[in-house]
Amino acid sequence: MNVLAEPKIDCHLHVIDPARFPYNPQVAYKPSGQEIGTPAQLDSVMAVYGVTHALIVQPNSGYGSDNSCMLDTIARGNGRFKGVAIIDFDATAADLRALQAQGIVGAAFNPTFHGVDYYKDCAPLVRRLADAGMFVQVQTEHDQLLHFVSLLEGIPVRVLIDHSGRPTVARGVNQPAFQALLKLADTDRVSVKLSGYAKFSQQPYPFADTRPFVDALVDAFTLDNCMWASDWPFLRATERQDYGPLVALAVELFPDAEDRAKLFSGTAKRLFGFM
Structure with a gap:
């Protein structure tokens, strides 16, 4: 089968529609x-590109916590x-149920944008997400993940790690934050986007x-807990990016088609309930 015909679920992209x-x-920004x-x-x-479904992530750029554009796209998407929405820390269980009814599966935490201290009071929301069966999606870089490990280990919430954890490449796979990420595989609640x-x-x-980091993530989490994503339309890209x-x-x-079937669609179908 031509790779373009292989069914794909893009697990990280944004919808940006300022005219509407x-x-x-x-x-x-x-x-x-x-x-x-x-x-x-x-x-x-x-x-x-043979993409049948997608997980849309609310961007901080342009819209901030206004999820309207994303929710409209989901509603029209058949x-x-x-x-994955930006959700207020004081959102109630009823608020989360209302978002779930609109196709939201989790909350986006982005310390690469807000910094670590912004999330110092996030634990109550994480507990409510856990109770609702929703995900907390975490995008960190460098050593930022170390500030969240005890929280993610201590609360039985499902976790999505954005963009391979965005490690510091020069420090290698043994850097403390990346090793902490690999250890989160032991929880059986954490999945990783091989992207970004x-x-x-x-x-x-x-x-x-980035190859040693990808290999280490697959070894730790297996492809049953890894998924593919594009990051389209490549916000703030420092050089040209293309989907193909x-x-x-x-x-x-x-290169193995069975491995790609898990990466491209199998894991996402199981985790997010795409039909």
Whole structure:
């Protein structure tokens, strides 16, 4: 089977549609040009690359905590989309149920944007997410994950690790934060998005210096707990990114079709309930 025909679930992308959903004027960074990714443009990308479903992540850029654009896209998606929202720390169990009814499966925590201290009072929300069977999606970089390990180990919440944990490549796989990430595999509640290589690689595509980290993540979590994602439409990219080469890179990293079936769709179907 041609790789373009292999069914895929993109587990991290954003919808950016300022013509229909104007940006929050209080948000400093407002995507423009090729960073715009409307639902219609997303439909075209999905059709070309064999993407049947997608996990839409609420971006801090442009919209902040206003999830309206994402929720509208999910509602119009005929079951193809689920979402990870930015959720207020004081959200109640009823608030979470209402979001679940709209296709939201988890809450996005992004210390790479907000810093670690912003989340110092997040534990009550994490407990409510656990009670609701929802995910906490965590995007950290460098050593930031170390501030969250005890929380994630202590509360039985399901966890999505964004963009391979965004380790510091120069420090190798033995750096404390990356080793702490690998140890989270023991909880059987943590899954990892093998994505975002451009965010932590020190080399251009195909990001060869990230390979030891990818290999270590697959060894620890197995492909039953790893998933593929593009990060489309590549907000704040420092150099050109394209969807096709990222699909090709997955083939290079995982030449076995059965392995790719887990990475591209199997894990996401099981975790998020895509039909």
